[in-house]
Each structure stands twice: as C-alpha cells, then as structure tokens.
Amino acid sequence: MRLSELSKKSGVSTATIKYYLREGLLPPGERISANQADYHTDHLHRLRLVRALIHVGRIPVARAREVLASMDEDQPGTEDRVGAAIEALPYEPVNGSDGDAFVVRAQGTVAALLAQEGWAAGARSSGNHPAYQMLVDAVATLARLGYPCDVPHLTPYAARAAELAVHDLNVIQALDSPEERVEAAVALTVLYEPLLLALRRLAGVEECRRRYNSA
Template sequence: MRLAELSTRSGVSTATIKYYLREGLLPPGHRVTATQAEYDEKHLRRLRLVRALIQVGRVPIASAREVLTALEDDSLDHNSRLGTAVWALPHGPEPLAGDPATDAARHTVDALLDRIGWRAGRGYGPESPAYGMLVTAVATLARLGYPCAVDDLAPYARSAGQLAVADLDLVERHGSPDEQLEAAVALTVLYEPVLLSLRRLAQAEESNRRYGQGGSPEQA
C-alpha cells in the first residue's frame, strides 16, 4: 500500500507518519521509486502500536523508541523482550531514598510478593519500575494513615494475578511472536483506563449494594 492508504487504514495523518519515519518509530517502506515507497501489514500493525503508545498512552517519543527497540531485540527470548519493552513504558515516581516510610514500604512489598509467590522471574525484583511504583504507593498510603499492610494488599495482588491471565490470553490470540509482543505492549497501555473505569463502576455497584436503596446516587 502507498502512504495515503496507510494513513487511511491507520487513522494517522500522512504528516504524522512521515514524522514517525524520521524519528525511527516506523521502519522505512519498500522503495519503489526515488520518491515513493510501499508499505505492508507489518507497517500498519506497528503504526497502530506507535499510535497507542504516543497518542493514547502519552508515552514520550524517546520512551516509545526504547520500547520498540526492545521489541526488535532478537538477542532476547520472548519473555525478556516483553519484560524489557514493558519496563521502558513510563512509570510513577521513584521511591524516596533514605525515607523511613519508603524503607517500611519495601518490607511490606517484599512480604506481599513472598506471600503470593511472585519472587522468581523477570519483573519482580527491586530494580523493576513496577516494584518501585508499588513501594512509592504503599509509602504514601502509610504516611497518610490508610491501610496498607500485607493483608490489605493481598486481595489486590491476587486480583492482579487473575487479570494477568486474562491479559496474556488476549495476547495469545495474535499469531506470530512479534505480533504477540506488540499486542502485549499496546494492551498494557490501552487496557489501563479500562481497568480504572471498571474498578470505579464496581465500587459504585458495591456501595449501592451495601448502603444504597437500589437506585442511582441521585435517587438514594
């Protein structure tokens, strides 16, 4: 397909596609003349991933390039490529060094991971951005006096484990390993607002079940 068709099928303007090409986020097309190139389904799939990262996930260009580089690293196995790509996604603030609340939160997080058995494998160690983000969140809860003991966090961790199964079930619907890796990164970005929305809807439903009169908040 030519650039115009790629733009139509992807929903991304030709100017933006050219920008992604210049930034190395999209591989060059197959040159057919000095001024024209052909693009294929791989370009379309990659463009959709780039759009998910940058336009929807608000991932900075540099971070998006790091994610895509990890996906293309053939020296890594399937699991490591996915882990490296997800690590490159933007995360929350780093834990505060030398902070007593942070130190206590690390102990809580380590105990939580030990309890649910998440200590063996890529992504669970102290160097993981997700680990650091969890430590920061637990430390903040502790500073503000909200529940954040292992018993409080364990139900969330178990629910997250079930969600991870659903995530990878979705990923495995895609055929090739490359397609699965791209889908895993895109779904990580695109499903986070889905999870947030469903959690809030579930909270509203449970609150209404416990405290309401069976109607909407306006009717209660």
C-alpha cells in the same frame, strides 16, 4: 500504499507519520524513488500501536521507542521477549529519594508482599523494575495519607492481579506467532489498564448504590 494513503487509512497526519519515522517509532517504507516510499499493512498496524502507546498509554515518545525496540529484539525465546517487553514499559517515579522514611517502609512492605506471593520479578530486579517502583510509590503515598497499605491489606489486590495475569497469558498464548504474542503483551498491559480503571470505578459506584441506596 503511499504516505498519503497511509495517513488516510490511519487518520494520522503525514507530518506526524514523518515525525514517527524520524524518531524510529515506525520502520521506513520500501524506497521506490528518490522521494517516495511504499508502505504496507504492517506499517498501518504499527502506526496504530504507536498511537495507542502514546495517546492511550500516555507513554512519552522516547519511552515508546524503547518499548517498541524491546518488542523487536531477537530474544532466545518467546517467554523472554514477552517478559522483556512488559518490563520495558516505563514509569517515572513520583516520590522522594530512597532515603525518605515512607519510601523505605514501602520498600519493606513490597518486598514482604513479593516474597509472600513468590513473585521473583520485582526482587530479581533489585528495585529497577518499573512496576516495582510504581508499587513502592503507591504504597508510600497511601502511607503518607494514612490509608491501609500493609501486606494483609495488599494481598487481595495481589491475588486478583495474579488472576488477571493468568487470563492475559492465556490470551497471548492463543496467538499464532511470537511477534503477535510479544505485541499483545504490550498491548494488553498498556491498553487494558484504562479499561480496568474504568471497570473498577463503575464497580465502586455500583457497590455504593447497593450498600447505601438499595431502595
């Protein structure tokens, strides 16, 4: 298909598609003349994924490029590629320096939680894992505001996260190819986060109704 057809099928303007091509988010089409290229269904699929990362996942273009590069990397095995793709998902720290008292205490809490759960990812990365930093920031912010955030309070959240990880990996492993599994790892992580947030809020409203306004 030509660029105009790719634009029509995807709902993305030709100018934006050209921008994605320049930024390396979308692989180039097959050149058929000096100023024309042919695009395939793979381009349409990747374009939809790019839009999801940027507009649903709120990932900046430069970081989206890193995530897509990690997906395309030739890793020794599927497990390595899936893990690398998830680890590449970005997070911009929002708290102060590592010397901040709340951050220091949060790092200790997170280390204790990870050790309790037997999760090696955060400890192995020595704090460089984006999700590890996200968790430290969240715990530090809760502490600043005086909300409970010690290990016993966080344990039920970790348990439910572990259950969700099992479900995600079951979905991923059911896919046919390594490429599909790696892409699904990113898609499930990025696109299900707003779904989980929405369900949590709806459940909160329902629980409030049940407890306080059951009549």
